[in-house]
Amino acid sequence: xIQMTQSPSTLSASVGDRVTITCRTSQTINNxxxxxxxxxxxxxxxxxxxASTLQSxxxxxxxxxxxxxxxxxxxxxxxxxxxATYYCQQYSxxxxxxxxxxxxxxxxx
Amino acid sequence: ExxxxxxxGGLVQPGGSLRLSCVASGFTFSDYWMSWVRHAPGKGLEWLxxxxxxxxxxxxVDSVRGRFTISRDNANNSLYLQMTYLGVEDTAIYxxxxxxxxxPFDCWGQGTLVTVSS
Numbered sequence: 001x002i003q004m005t006q007s008p009s010t011l012s013a014s015v016g017d018r019v020t021i022t023c024r025t026s027q028t029i030n031n032x033x034x035x036x037x038x039x040x041x042x043x044x045x046x047x048x049x050x051a052s053t054l055q056s057x058x059x060x061x062x063x064x065x066x067x068x069x070x071x072x073x074x075x076x077x078x079x080x081x082x083x084a085t086y087y088c089q090q091y092s093x094x095x096x097x098x099x100x101x102x103x104x105x106x107x108x109x
Numbered sequence: 110e111x112x113x114x115x116x117x118g119g120l121v122q123p124g125g126s127l128r129l130s131c132v133a134s135g136f137t138f139s140d141y142w143m144s145w146v147r148h149a150p151g152k153g154l155e156w157l158x159x160x161x162x163x164x165x166x167x168x169x170v171d172s173v174r175g176r177f178t179i180s181r182d183n184a185n186n187s188l189y190l191q192m193t194y195l196g197v198e199d200t201a202i203y204x205x206x207x208x209x210x211x212x213p214f215d216c217w218g219q220g221t222l223v224t225v226s227s
Contacts, residue, residue, distance in 0.1 A: 094161070
């Protein structure tokens with residue numbers, strides 16, 4: 001199985017900050033990487049897919065980048081609604097486990 | 110409106126079984142791969158299983174393979190997860206989600222809570 005290493009596990013930031021979350025995979029995944037936002041008591045919501053494609057309706061302050069085995073989610077100007085937990089996920093093949101990263105909780109500083 | 114609605118969760122004793130359902134509406138269910146994902150208390154998300162549009166391919170994470178069975182009924186726009194030999198570690202909120210092409214999990218249900226406890 002492909003292993004995921006997401007960092008940091010917790011991030012303290014202020015409104016207006018630029019925030020970066022990193023996800024590393026144990027093997028190349030041809031950019032089959034997604035990012036999700038989850039708030040307490042809610043289902044996750046898709047933010048980014050194919051490493052850098054913004055899901056319809058997601059604010060442009062969210063962006064994804066990377067290739068190979070290292071990927072990044074950036075929030076350019078943190079808003080109050082962005083305090084949540086973020087997960088990366090690889091989905092490189094239907095026949096392989098679609099693993100999630102461990103999650104990054106973005107907290108108010 | 111695109112919607113997924115899970116049901117069937119509840120309290121079950123260790124070693125017991127449970128069948129979860131997910132009913133889809135607002136889109137052509139038979140066009141999509143479908144998956145089950147769970148979120149255990151205090152832990153991260155875990156993908157459990159997926160099933161091809163026609164049900165001909167099914168894949169599972171190691172932790173549930175042999176205990177859980179994913180299935181679907183396209184005529185009734187329904188996805189199922191039969192869970193057996195449940196343990197306390199299976200306590201979680203269970204979500205169904207859809208996938209098409211390069212877009213994973215763009216729609217999720219609200220989740221159904223499974224509690225395994227004596």
